[in-house]
Amino acid sequence: MIVLILVFRLVIGEQIIDVLEPEKRRRRTTQEKIAIVQQSFEPGMTVSLVARQHGVAASQLFLWRKQYQEGSLTAVAAGEQVVPASELAAAMKQIKELQRLLGKKTMENELLKEAVEYGRGKKVDSARALIARGWGVSLVSRCLRVSRAQLHVILRRTDDWMDGRRSRHTDDTDVLLRIHHVIGELPTYGYRRVWALLRRQAELDGMPAINAKRVYRLMRQNALLLERKPAVPPSKRAHTGRVAVKESNQRWCSDGFEFCCDNGERLRVTFALDCCDREALHWAVTTGGFNSETVQDVMLGAVERRFGNDLPSSPVEWLTDNGSCYRANETRQFARMLGLEPKNTAVRSPESNGIAESFVKTVSAPSATSCENCPVWQQSRPSILMDTNDEFPDNKRYSLLPFLFA
Structure with a gap:
């Protein structure tokens, strides 16, 4: 079932935040999809802006753009992947080469065909039958991968030979x-x-x-053995990693938190930070849960803020925890399409998402202690995300405490 993101506007103080809720999306024709995609290529337009104007998920519009650039209008209508002609030609060339190599093994193929005629028993029995028909011992042992020494011993056994392992019957x-x-x-x-x-x-x-x-x-x-305990593989992490980096656009981190409004509703915020200058690249607010589509919108907004309509030249690490919305297959595929490399780490470990978790703790701490019942604090918390990038320059964007206790 196709899901549409219906946009509401929640006014908190002087700031306007878009709140997303799941609703049914109407079906669009191929011409409508192409018109929306062409509008996103106009000067001054971004994928997120056009998606909001038409009520389409930003991640879905990004996929339409990618299919449109590959030159497949039918793929935009059917939502299928397109195989380039160069890949098809390379595959056909590889098939012809494999056919040529298989033609050189005529002798081995004929031998294996005769081996199949003797049934699917043990390979040693098939090897004995092939040797009796005139095939060489070395060739049979090499093709069937049977020990030549064992074949040599078996061929020299007498007719009255019996296997001692099976001739002895004991009463258990x-x-x-x-x-x-x-x-x-x-x-x-x-x-x-x-x-x-x-x-x-x-x-x-x-x-x-x-x-x-x-x-x-x-x-x-008689099924009386105890069940074996599965072996736990040892951890290969040295736990000596460092989250912060020296240059921007090398590693981004993301996490989410929630807070309660005056009317009792809970808003859930998903954000992305740069691990070098701590800039809040993008965020999304919704009354629903932390889902994969919201994370994809945050990814796309962060890439557009730093690179515009282009993609990063080198992969940018996308550091998150092990939440289901971050580990979803759709999220990881969309991240790689944007030039991001997903990295999931354990919670509360030295290699964890420390910068994002510290940001969440800093924003949430006053609400849980001294300002729990303060309506001014409930209204001003979302504006912290917006004021951070405006008031702090890049070389001083390392703490939010001046905002919280000003």
Whole structure:
């Protein structure tokens, strides 16, 4: 089901914030989509601005632009991916090369065809039949990947040879009853402990000892073994990372927080910061949850603020926590389309999203302590995001405390 972002305006003080809520979106024709895409290419227009004017998600309009630039009007209508002609030609060339290489293995193919005729039993039996029909031992062992030494031994066996491993039949009924008796009293014992108890009891009764492998075989055949605990892979992180960088547009971080308005509604803010100058690149406010579409809009707004209608020349790290909206497949694909490299880190670790978490803690701390019931604080908190970039120059944008306690 297609979802439309319906835009509302929430006035807080003198600032205007767009609040997004999910609603049903009407279907658009191909001509309407092309007209919207062409409008986004006009001078002074951005994807976010055109998307707001037409009530379309910014991420959806970005995909339409990408498909339009690839020269496929039908892809804009159907929403399908387009395969360039160069990739198709390269694939056809690779197919022809593979066909030529396969033609050189005629001898091996003929041998394998005859091996299939003998059924899907053991490869050794097929190898013996092929050798009996005149094929060489070395060629058969190489094609079927069977040991040549084993084939040499098998071909020189007599007709009355019998496998000693299968000719010996033992009665395991008594041993199985003794195993059930031990497990009934000690259900947490594995086969090694069960074997130890059976061996001690056999020594006291003067009976022959039982092999540990026999106990393991019987317990495995009767589903009496304990479940193995899955091994936890050791962590490869040295936890010596540093979130801050020395230059802008190398690493961006993102997170979200929520606060309560005067009427009792909760607004949830998703923002993006630069890990060098701490500039608030873009933010989105909604009364719904932290979803993937909101994060995609913040990504697109941040790229437009720093690079305009162009994409970054080198990938920019997109540092976030392990939230579902950030780890969604759609979010990660859209980030790579914009030239961002998603990086997810564990919460509260030295390599975590420390700058964004510190920003959230700084904004939320006064509300939870001294200004919990202050309506002025409830109204002025969203404006902090907007005032930060205007009042602080790039070389001093490292703290929000002057705004909070001015």
